[in-house]
Amino acid sequence: MKKIGMFPSLVILITVAASLVSYPLLPAEMAVHFGSDFSPDMFMQKWLGLILIPFLMVMFTGTEYYGKEKVKxxxxxxFEYCFRLLLVLLAIVQLSLIAYGLGYEIPTGRFALLAASAFTLLLAVYLSYSKKVFLFLRLVGFKKTDAYAKNLWKKITIASLVFFGVACLILAVFMRNDPSYFMMIMVAAVCIIVVGSGVYLNKR
Incomplete structure (x- = not known):
């Protein structure tokens, strides 16, 4: 018998648990949508606002559960990791709405950091299992790279993504100022490390 999996179950459980615990503390109406300046422009009764995203998460998990059979x-x-990323992003949205309803300010920079952290950490885990990671290298001249160089480049890429993801998470929690410049520096550093190491290993 197929199982849904521990990761999606845990993400949904944490989201639902946080919603139930915070329910008595939230105002009767909570913000569920924000404008470009992150000011709320849509409100719902809190029971509806809290149930909407967990409902979507369950629906998407069901789609992934039954859709696997039709995927090559x-x-x-x-296919699996696309749904995992979607679940994590929905969880971040739900927790951000709860935090805002409780009176905590969630600037767009902090939200972006959380999203970037989730994306890069999941990408690192995906690359550690994926066998397709080197298929695109043919487009950038990696045809002559031996197995050792490919594996080393893969480890460098995964380590760089993990570092970037953890750094974004820490910055999201302790951020005091606009992190835009710091994020740009980190992105540039990851690109230089990953691309540079790949080119070096391919041309050595």
Whole structure:
């Protein structure tokens, strides 16, 4: 019998638990949508606002659960991780709405950091399992790279993504100022490390 999996179950459980615990503390109406300046422009009764995203998470998990059977075996990993990323982003949205309803300010920079952290950490985990990671290298001249160099480049890429993801998470929690410049520096550093190491290993 197929199982849904621990990761999606845990993400949904944490989201639902946080919603139930915070329910008595939230105002009768909570913000569920924000404008470009992150000021709320849509409100709902809190029971509806809290149930909407968990409902979507369950629906998407069901889609992934039954959709796996129709996906080719070589594409199942990508299919699975797309849904995992979607679940995590929905969880971040739900927790951000709860935090805002409780009176905590959630600037767009902090939200962006959380999203970037989730994306890069999940990408790092995906790359550690994926066998397709080197297919695109043919487009950038990696045809002559041996197995050792490919594995080393893969480890460098994963380590760089993990560092970037953890740094974004820490910055999201302790951020005091606009993190835009710091994020740009980190993105540039990751690109230089990953691309530079790949080119070096390919041309050595």
């Amino acid at each position: 075996a070589e594409s199942k990993l990508e």
